[in-house]
Amino acid sequence: MCSVSRIWEKVCTMAEGGSHYCSKKTDDICGDAREDSSRTLSMTRLKCILRGADIKAYIFLFMLIPTCVFVIYMHGQKITYFLRPLWESPPKPFHEIPHYYHENVSMENLCKLHGWGTREFPRRVFDAVLFSNEIDMLKIRWKELYPHVTEFVLLESNSTFTGLPKPFVFSKIRDQFKFLEPRLNYGRVPGRFRAGENPFVEEAYQRLALDYLLKQAGIQDDDLLIMSDVDEIPSRHTINLLRWCDGVPPVLHLRLKNYLYSFEFLLDNNSWRASVHIYQSGKTKYAHYRQSDVILADAGWHCSFCFRYISEFIFKMKAYSHVDRVRFSHFLNPKRIQRVICKGADLFDMLPEEYTFKEIIGKMGSIPHSYSAVHLPAYLLEEADQLKFLLPGNCLRESG
Structure with missing residues (x-):
């Protein structure tokens, strides 16, 4: 018991910064503690420590704990994303097919360069999309693909x-697309309006409805089907290549240049969700x-959040499947959104979704401005006066 007493005396001395405030010689509470019951002894020791603690330690703890809670509340998502390489491995890499193209090279030679044969006649092409409110991007898409698409299929929900x-x-805007009316298959699907349901369930429901609309449009085996969102636009020559070549993989993803807000902010070349399928019934x-x-490789463009009006940005932030990223109401402030657009920053104040620390750190911060408008969709340049908000140097948006 004497050894315990000596150890406790040293602890009390350290708590007081080296003084003997809690020693047997100067403090009856600590000195008599060994004679009390075990419960009394514990309480006595606690009082001894609290007496000996420096007031600065109290202030430090009082400030530290709320600060930690605040930082986690404000930046917990960033911390999680930054530590992603510790708990999630990168997906299996794609097998990349080099993409050969020049307008003066024959289709026979282009197919040969890809290791494919040439067909006697091209496949029919079906372009199918779910539509929300991306009017300008839809027009750019359909103008780009018009020469080579047999049927345009669009599904919309309320x-x-x-x-x-x-x-x-x-x-309400169908009249703007009279140029493809004979090839247009438009369908509607009523919303399910399930409060609190995972958004991806509603998304899957709408994509399933698109399968039925494709059948109504007359798709058949060996037709080419483009599966991509409205703002994931395959280049015209890519689709022409795939419809003329024989030996194309039955399911082929398209690597697209990844832009944000406009064609001024080139994020990377890693957009991969767009795909082309040789249709097989069932x-x-x-x-x-x-x-x-x-x-x-290099098969088109993905322009995410490329809207004309600030109100369209706000609508999509609240409407799409990743609505959980709107963590604070001020994210929807129009002035903030405008600042973010012109800066090339992230609307949701998130870190890059990458799988290595090198990639995360390399993409942190705003996207560098690009001043190249070369090899963009033709219609975008033909109608530059109407679509200038998508071109470099025109980041200001109308309120809408």
Whole structure:
């Protein structure tokens, strides 16, 4: 018991910064503690420590704990994303197919360069999309693909993926697409409006409905089917290559240049969700996830959040499947959104979704400005006056 007493005396001395405040010689509470019961002894020791603690330690703890809670609340998502390489491995890499193209090279030679044969006649092509409110991007897409697409298939719902009601926008603007009316297959699907449901469930429901609309449009085996969102636009020459060549993989992903807000902010070349399928009845299902390990390089453009009006940014932030990223109401402030767009920063104040610390650190911060408008969709340059907000140097948006 004497040895315990000596150890405790040293602890008390350290708590007081080296003084003998709690020693037997100067403090009756600590000195008599060994004579009390075990419960009394514990309480006595606690009082001894509290007496000996420096007031600065109390202030430090009082400030530290709320600060930690605040930092986790404000930046917990960033911390999780930064530590992602510790708990998640990168996906299996794609087998990359080099993409050869020049306007003066024959289709026979282009197919040969890819290791494919040449068909006697091209496949029919079906382009199928789910539509929300991306009017400008839809027009750029269909103008780009018009020469080589047999049927355009568009499905629209009166519900967002998050269950918010929305009007049937395309019905009001259909007259703007008279140039492809004979090839247009337009369908509607009523929303399910399930409060609190995972947004990806509603998204899957709408994509399933698109399968039925494709059958109504007359798709058949060996037709070419483009599966991608409205803002994931395959280049015209890519689709022409795939419809003329024989030996193309039955499911082929397309690597797209990845832009944010406009064609001024080139994020990377890693957009891969767009895909092209050689249709097989009973097997091909419309989806927006990885479906093969083969990808064709430099096959088009993905322009995410490329809207004309600030109100459209706000609508999509609340409507799409990743609505959980809107962690604070001020994220939807129009002035903040405008600042973020012109800066090339992240609307949701998130870190890059990467799998190595090198990639995460390399992509942190704002996206560098690009001043190149070379090899962009033709219609974008033909209608530059109307679509200048998508070109370099025009980041200011209308309120809408």
